[in-house]
Amino acid sequence: MKWSRRDLLKGLGGLPILGAVWWAGAANTVSGRRERSEILEQLNIAPSLPPTVPDITGDPVRVGIIGFGGRGEHLCRAMGFATKEWVEAMKLEANENPHHKALEDFLKQDKLNVRITAVCDVFDVRAEMAINAFATKDNAIKRYKTHQEMIDSGEVDAIVIATPDHWHAPMSIDALNKGIHVYVEKPMTHTIEETFRLREAAKKSKAVFAVGHQHRQTLSFKTAQDIVSKGTLGHVSLIQTNTNRNDDNGAWNYDIHEKASEQTIDWEMFLGTAPKVPFNKDHFFRWRKWWSYGSGLSGDLLTHDYDRLNCVLNMGIPKSVMASGGIYTHNDGRTVPDVLQVNMEFPEFSTGSSQKKGKEKGMTFCYSATLGNGFNRPTILMGHDATMELGNKLTVWPDGGSTRYAEMLEAEKMRPMAPIYQYNPGANVPDAISSATSQYFADKGLMWTYINGQRVDSTFLHMREWLSAIKNGGRVSCGIDEGFDEAITAHMAGLSWKLGKRIDWDAESETLVPIEGIDFDEALLAESFDFNKKRIDEPVEVLS
Amino acid sequence: MSTMKSNWQLKHSIVLLRILIGWHFLYEGITKMYDPDWTSFGYLASAQGPLKPFFTWLTSDALIGWVDTLNVVALILVGITLILGFLEKIGALAGIGLLALYYLAHPSLPWLPQINVEGSYWFVNKNLIELVACMILYQHPTGHVFGLGYFFKNNKRTAKIEKV
Numbered sequence: 253m254k255w256s257r258r259d260l261l262k263g264l265g266g267l268p269i270l271g272a273v274w275w276a277g278a279a280n281t282v283s284g285r286r287e288r289s290e291i292l293e294q295l296n297i298a299p300s301l302p303p304t305v306p307d308i309t310g311d312p313v314r315v316g317i318i319g320f321g322g323r324g325e326h327l328c329r330a331m332g333f334a335t336k337e338w339v340e341a342m343k344l345e346a347n348e349n350p351h352h353k354a355l356e357d358f359l360k361q362d363k364l365n366v367r368i369t370a371v372c373d374v375f376d377v378r379a380e381m382a383i384n385a386f387a388t389k390d391n392a393i394k395r396y397k398t399h400q401e402m403i404d405s406g407e408v409d410a411i412v413i414a415t416p417d418h419w420h421a422p423m424s425i426d427a428l429n430k431g432i433h434v435y436v437e438k439p440m441t442h443t444i445e446e447t448f449r450l451r452e453a454a455k456k457s458k459a460v461f462a463v464g465h466q467h468r469q470t471l472s473f474k475t476a477q478d479i480v481s482k483g484t485l486g487h488v489s490l491i492q493t494n495t496n497r498n499d500d501n502g503a504w505n506y507d508i509h510e511k512a513s514e515q516t517i518d519w520e521m522f523l524g525t526a527p528k529v530p531f532n533k534d535h536f537f538r539w540r541k542w543w544s545y546g547s548g549l550s551g552d553l554l555t556h557d558y559d560r561l562n563c564v565l566n567m568g569i570p571k572s573v574m575a576s577g578g579i580y581t582h583n584d585g586r587t588v589p590d591v592l593q594v595n596m597e598f599p600e601f602s603t604g605s606s607q608k609k610g611k612e613k614g615m616t617f618c619y620s621a622t623l624g625n626g627f628n629r630p631t632i633l634m635g636h637d638a639t640m641e642l643g644n645k646l647t648v649w650p651d652g653g654s655t656r657y658a659e660m661l662e663a664e665k666m667r668p669m670a671p672i673y674q675y676n677p678g679a680n681v682p683d684a685i686s687s688a689t690s691q692y693f694a695d696k697g698l699m700w701t702y703i704n705g706q707r708v709d710s711t712f713l714h715m716r717e718w719l720s721a722i723k724n725g726g727r728v729s730c731g732i733d734e735g736f737d738e739a740i741t742a743h744m745a746g747l748s749w750k751l752g753k754r755i756d757w758d759a760e761s762e763t764l765v766p767i768e769g770i771d772f773d774e775a776l777l778a779e780s781f782d783f784n785k786k787r788i789d790e791p792v793e794v795l796s
Numbered sequence: 797m798s799t800m801k802s803n804w805q806l807k808h809s810i811v812l813l814r815i816l817i818g819w820h821f822l823y824e825g826i827t828k829m830y831d832p833d834w835t836s837f838g839y840l841a842s843a844q845g846p847l848k849p850f851f852t853w854l855t856s857d858a859l860i861g862w863v864d865t866l867n868v869v870a871l872i873l874v875g876i877t878l879i880l881g882f883l884e885k886i887g888a889l890a891g892i893g894l895l896a897l898y899y900l901a902h903p904s905l906p907w908l909p910q911i912n913v914e915g916s917y918w919f920v921n922k923n924l925i926e927l928v929a930c931m932i933l934y935q936h937p938t939g940h941v942f943g944l945g946y947f948f949k950n951n952k953r954t955a956k957i958e959k960v
Contacts, residue, residue: 255947263946266815266880273819273875277826285831 287665291672294660295648298478305720308365313433313719316370316408318399318423320378322506323437324414327464328386329358330711331366331412331719335385361712364719369407372396374518375536377511398521399423403430410460410722412715413437416545418526421446428457433722435715437464438559439551439742440735443773444764447739454732462718462728463735465559469713472646475675476564483604484648484673485635486656487612488565493557494629495549495621503582503590503623504540504552508533527779534585541586543746543779548588549621550575550745557619557631558596559730559738564633564642565603569740570596570617572756575748581624587779590623594745606637606656619745638672648673740764743776750775811942814878814933817926821891822875828868835864843901844908851901870894878933881943888934895927 255263315331317324325335342355368386371393373379379395387393396402399419402411403426410433413423421441424434428450440463441447454461467473479485497503512533519531526544529535539545540552561567577592596617605612620629633640637654641647650657652668660666714730721728744755744764756765764772828834837860843851854863870890877887904910904917904924915921939945 259946262942263944266818266943269815269819270822270876270879273822273879274826277823278830281827281830285833 291660291666295479295484295673296482297475297484297673297675305717306724306726308716308719308723310365310723312365312367313722314367314369314407314409316372316396316402316411317368317382318372318402318411318413319415319419320371320373320382321375321414324373324378324382324412326711327412327414327435327437327715328368328382330361330709330715331368332361332363333368333386334358335381337381337385357709361709362716364716365723366719367391368393370394370396370402370405372399372402374521375509375512376516377509397518400426403427403432409433410435410719414464416522416539417547417551418442418545419524421450422524424450424461425453428453428459428461431457431459433459433461433718435462435464435718436735438555438735439547439739441739441743442547442551443776444740444743445773447736447743451732451736460718460721460728461732461735462714462721463730463732463738464711464714465556465563465730465734465738466711466714467556467560468563468729468734469710469717470644472644472675473560473563473642476640476642476646479640479646479648479673480564480603480633483606483656484638485603485633485640486637486651486654487605487607488603488633488635489612489615490634491561491615491617492629492632492634493561493617493619494631495553495557495619495623496626496629497623498626502626504538504546504586505582505584506537508537512536541582541584541588543587543750543777546588547742547746547776548586549577549590549592549623550594550749551742553621554592554594554619554745555738555742558617558741559734560631560642561617561633562734562737563729565601567598567601567615567617569737569757569759570744571599571759572597572754573741573744573748574754575745576752577621577749581622589749592619592621592745592749594619594748596741596745603635606654612636644676646673646675647671743772746776747772750778807936807938807941810932810936811881811938813929814881814884814938815942817891817929817933818875818878818880818887820875820926821871821894822879825868825871825875828864829872835860836867840901842911844911845900845903845905847900867894881939881941881945884937884939884943884945885934888930891930892927892934895923895930899923899927 317328320328325338328334329338339355342352342358345352346355368382369391371379371382372395373382383393383395394405394407396405399411399413399422402408411423411427413420413434413436415423415437417439420436420439421443424436424440425446427434441450480488514531517531517536519536522536523529535542535545540548546552573594573596575592575594577589579586579589580591582590596619597614598617599614601615602613603615631642633642636651637656638651639649648671650661650666650668650672652661654661657666657672661668666672718728720726740757744757747753747764748755751767751770753767755767757763758765837855840851840855840860840863854860871894874887874891874894877883878891899921902911902913904913904919904921906918910917913921937945940949
């Protein structure tokens with residue numbers, strides 16, 4: 253049988269098409285991969301592996317909880333103890349919305365070798381809730397009226413402090429002096445003087461001291477350390493971090509419990525060293541709004557962003573801080589600002605330079621916050637060679653004017669708008685250049701990190717690290733030195749806003765540079781301050 | 797005469813459709829085959845809709861490797877059969893199956909969040925349209941017009957003539 257040319261064309265015409273498509277697919281993929289690996293090789297970034305800590309073996313750690321409010325409950329869940337009320341509420345949430353994974357994640361969480369043996373809360377309802385939820389036949393939970401009684405009881409090896417800020421240092425210091433391990437929420441102190449005193453107590457004590465900056469466990473931040481240390485970004489001259497919130501909860505207007513009264517709340521104990529004011533539910537449940545008990549944006553939220561960056565860059569305490577802002581979105585009797593801009597100067601700091609020696613040095617860390625708008629502004633590190641967005645995911649873009657990448661930019665192997673590195677621990681492979689198949693996972697912010705593609709509560713990891721250090725020794729990732737940097741920086745920001753002045757830190761003598769006529773701690777605690785450096789001696793405004 | 801002409805046009809349009817769909821499948825398969833880092837994990841893990849548990853199950857460690865390999869092999873085979881016009885009915889069926897899975901993993905239902913998809917859709921998306929196009933290819937094989945099927949058609953015809 254003979255085939256004409258027409259037959260061959262009609263019968264075999266598909267073959268060249270097949271060959272062409274195959275060749276194009278293979279060639280494009282291989283060259284894309286080569287380009288990507290060339291960039292990755294040059295960057296030489298090592299994506300971090302999940303943290304491992306020695307097991308918490310032996311007798312369970314006996315933990316006492318001081319403060320069983322919203323955060324205290326969360327910390328207990330991180331240790332594996334949830335209240336029935338919370339479990340029921342989460343079940344309802346999950347029924348309504350299958351994407352609600354809080355309960356599922358909690359049940360999947362590894363069990364820590366912990367026994368909650370004591371609780372201390374000035375509000376009866378909360379103390380009783382903890383006892384009802386966690387006491388078992390074999391494990392009675394005792395309620396203590398004061399932290400001192402709890403520490404002296406011999407029933408606790410460690411305490412978790414989730415109280416208002418003004419109680420953080422006194423409780424921590426008392427516990428450390430007794431050799432009781434401490435996990436304290438941020439900011440670790442309320443005044444400058446306390447910060448030094450707590451550092452001394454922690455250094456002297458054999459007990460393990462940890463500050464609750466759980467984001468130090470976030471996998472991406474460890475990779476970010478590697479990215480910066482390898483000079484990927486060049487000299488970082490500006491950091492931009494933000495708080496954007498626009499709801500009552502975000503503005504610290506938490507619910508006031510219906511059973512709250514002078515009969516159910518030990519008001520004197522709550523006040524502690526704070527100015528004596530009559531019983532006030534608003535102050536009790538929404539203490540973050542007043543300088544007497546809390547520290548507003550600078551102590552509550554700036555500390556997160558500052559410590560996040562201090563974890564990545566280890567830049568320490570700023571040389572100077574200037575802040576401005578006001579009470580512009582929630583004029584409800586609060587004294588802490590709800591809009592705050594803080595510029596922190598680090599004139600001696602450098603992340604390394606790809607340019608002539610001595611040309612680049614110094615960095616400004618800009619924190620910008622409003623409680624009146626929820627638009628998400630990312631955290632950005634701006635370097636001469638590249639820009640990095642820091643979150644649960646990391647993305648690095650080369651800069652058009654980069655020295656380090658000039659050749660690759662010239663050869664169009666890099667483009668300023670195209671990321672040269674992406675790290676997403678929620679996905680299974682690091683991706684150099686975003687591709688159509690690059691995995692998409694919503695960035696959940698500071699609360700979560702991903703281990704082997706599993707979502708894990710970073711607070712759980714942080715507490716596990718603390719408990720493991722108690723049993724096995726070793727360093728915690730946010731100990732007294734990190735806490736010291738964070739507290740001093742937060743207080744400098746608070747002071748600058750209150751005084752309308754630049755606050756300077758003398759690193760050599762480790763002191764704040766004095767301002768004539770100003771007692772910094774007095775200024776920090778004052779509910780109101782005028783710009784003539786005088787404390788206004790009016791009683792605190794009390795809202796009923 | 798005009799019926800013959802329109803028949804000719806239709807046949808050749810379907811040939812063109814077959815080649816283009818084959819091209820698309822083959823290219824998708826080849827790019828994945830040559831990229832060892834490629835995985836369907838992200839697409840499956842972010843699946844939406846009623847079959848979400850099924851797709852999530854496919855992402856398990858034991859299965860994901862098989863799922864990836866089968867997907868690449870199936871894409872390439874569909875591509876080859878459609879471009880070459882050989883066993884094209886089987887290829888079209890396999891294509892329908894693949895596209896149905898892709899559609900169901902991320903259905904364009906207005907009440908579902910659209911994750912990992914491009915374009916704006918309301919029930920109908922490109923996967924669904926390509927799926928229906930594969931149905932046409934299944935119902936109207938054209939390998940005998942353009943493709944390896946041409947030889948078989950001629951063989952059959954020769955055999956018939958010889959018989960007569």
